[in-house]
Amino acid sequence: MLSNSDLSSHFQTRRLEQVVENRTAYTLEKSELCIYETLNPAYEVGLSFQIPVLASMITGKKLMHVDETPVFEFLPGQSLVLSPGKTCYIDFPEASFKTPTQCLTLGIEPEKVAELCERLNRKIPMMDIDGGGWNYNGEGFHFTNDQMITQLLRRLIAIFTENNEAKDFFAHLVLQELLVRLMQTKARHILLEDPRQQAQSNRMAHVAEFIRKNLQNPLSVQDLSRQAFMSEPHFFRCFKQQFGLSPLEFVLEQRIKTARIMLQASDVSVTEISLACGFNNLNYFVKTFKRATGLTPGEFRKSLLL
DSSP: OOOGGGGHHHHHHOOOOOSSSEEEEEEOSSEEEEEEEEOSOEEEEEEEOSSOEEEEEEESOEEEEOTTSOOEEEOTTEEEEEOTTOEEEEEETTOOSSSOEEEEEEEEOHHHHHHHHHHHHHHSOOSSOSSSSSOOOOOOEEEEOOHHHHHHHHHHHHHHHSOOTTHHHHHHHHHHHHHHHHHHHHHHHHHHHOHHHHTTTOHHHHHHHHHHHTTTSOOOHHHHHHHTTSOHHHHHHHHHHHHSSOHHHHHHHHHHHHHHHHHHHOOOOHHHHHHHTTOSOHHHHHHHHHHHHSSOHHHHHHHTTO
16 A cells, blocks of 8 residues: 655655645646645545546545445555535544645546547457446545555556656556556456446456356356356456456455455454355465454454554
């Protein structure tokens, strides 16, 4: 996840002029990155944007009030796409000078995004997706950054805050990749919102529902491609293109996600959770879980009690 060390160039030049949502803007030709810092507790601070904006937490904790969604925690390692023209309200319960709450926002000119989406829809159209294929329309969604998105955000902070005349060119290349990965993340998000409802008309949603029902069983690309009525190579290529993960990477992600939920919601033993999530080897489950979360299953469960 992002950390203070990623802001070293920013700290050399930024000016603190207020203790709640102190904003430092770095503007390029068609995009803007802002870093917000809050140093005192504050509540119901309103924030709105005229274009879709990606917000990503760096340090601290926010409580987000967005539309009719129940209040949720916004934590380091997570991002949120904020819809244009809507005001969200933010609480900063733990902010202080010693432990500031820091967040970045990234706005990209809509015309630039539309050009990229048009090119993607022409060259590599999504399959079985209602609503026009590739798009970044600013519909809000909250997600945990994967490794690639974290790396791209880290690179963008470095580009925006450095003193280099070519940084518009550098940023253009990284922003294109970030947008594609955000749209793939959104596609996975849509796929998992209610796969049962979409499974009748969307082959990939049907596959996702099949995975959900069979996590405890061995799953191969051959099994999944048969559910999609596609050849293995074609299925593998389409799945990865659309969702940014291979089919088996997606299966592993869902197994870890289910294990996290079970560790939080029950006192079932780690061994039983391992088997229920399709891990036949306990040691492999522990190593895989730690690689994905930074904690062993036992450590994760203990952290919930702190």
